[in-house]
Amino acid sequence: MTTVNALSEIAALMGDPARASMLSLLMDGRAHTASDLAHNAGITAQTASGHLSRMVEANLLAARAQGRNRFYRLASSEVAHAIESLMALAGTRATPASKSAAWRRDPDLRFCRTCYDHLAGQVGIAVTDSLTRQGHLEPKGPRDWQLTQSGELFCDKLGVDLGTAREASSRHFARQCLDWSERRPHISGALGAAIADTFFRRGWAERLRRSRTVRLTDSGRRALGSHFGATV
């Protein structure tokens, strides 16, 4: 393959209106589901599926399966840079994030919910962000985190049962789980479950019946502020 052909193949991928529409949506830097991208581009799921796999093949996108959903995001900042420089030629700039309709539909679920056995939504992200920001949590490999020494102390002070969490040796300790509403990773795995358990045990949060939705109590709201430095 020549340099020229490589150029034309990459450009041709971006040159289809449907694919360009998907790339534009993904310029917000977050991950979107295949159906989200299909709907946004105004095409059927099966057509979108073909487009998406071609772009993954060409290393424009990265895919990650989670449950029944498949999330796609831009493969690298270089891809975003190339798209931006093409948009610059057209005299336009990248559009900021545009929220999907589904995103607005369920504000409570979006705010806080359980994802299996750990916290997700804005609260789950707030906890995750707080831990990384304070240096308690750091990346370990592409899909995991690990607690730092200060993180161990912090969890102990909070009453998070790290001993039991570590005993579940067959399970990932601190896995990155992609949050569908926030489109960013939150903590899952044994640590995520232990943290969620702490929230329920200390009365910071309550499960709603027959729903994944979780209600943050007043004391929970205060705890987020005092322990995590977060206001939600």
Place this chain on the structure above:
Amino acid sequence: MTTVNALSEIAALMGDPARASMLSLLMDGRAHTASDLAHNAGITAQTASGHLSRMVEANLLAARAQGRNRFYRLASSEVAHAIESLMALAGTRATPASKSAAWRRDPDLRFCRTCYDHLAGQVGIAVTDSLTRQGHLEPKGPRDWQLTQSGELFCDKLGVDLGTAREASSRHFARQCLDWSERRPHISGALGAAIADTFFRRGWAERLRRSRTVRLTDSGRRALGSHFGATV
């Protein structure tokens, strides 16, 4: 026109093999005749004519009639930049272990070439690295550099025409341009052009015919060592 359509239209123009071939040839920053471009792309003159007028219409190319000939060149350095950033993506297609065939096949192009009107490849990177390492060049914002006081002196000593470079006020002075073969930024903008001009004027480098490839002369190799402290 939406930004999405603008993106796809520009990308689609670059996405045709024949047009991509023309754009690649024009990446040398020089003007080429229509028949030259047609022959290089392996198509007939009438087909090329259609492609060329479409690219002029889209402001990718600028045309100038001269006698019976019609010369085409890239419309702006922004076009060159967009093409270069697409080529950077094309380099990531295969598995990281094996570079693309084109990458292996074209060692001279990788070593030194023009990117529109400035130097790219290993030599372009060596110059850029030398300037930053010696404190002559420092980052200014996310995508630009600026010359330090010592950098001004250094350029004067070298014979780089900074006055003319600064006069082109509509143009970025020292822009970061992502090098597709080295995967790191080199100097573009008015300063990049002035430096390249110095290399050609002092006989340190020579353009090869009908190619973006640049040959470093023996004196150029010595100059890289003495002035820039680089061995290539």
Place this chain on the structure above:
DNA sequence: TTGATGCTTCGGCGCCGGCCGAACCATTGA
């Protein structure tokens, strides 16, 4: 289990656009 949902694969249709031959226009040189 059963049904619902998300995603993919397969097959066939339709059309957009790249291609060239032929003809035409413009500039040059004699």
Place this chain on the structure above:
DNA sequence: TCAATGGTTCGGCCGGCGCCGAAGCATCAA
């Protein structure tokens, strides 16, 4: 003026690819 050369316009052919319906697989909820 006439031929030669470079470039463009027009018309028609045809292949590639974007599209969807149908069907199939995987996951989740009850």
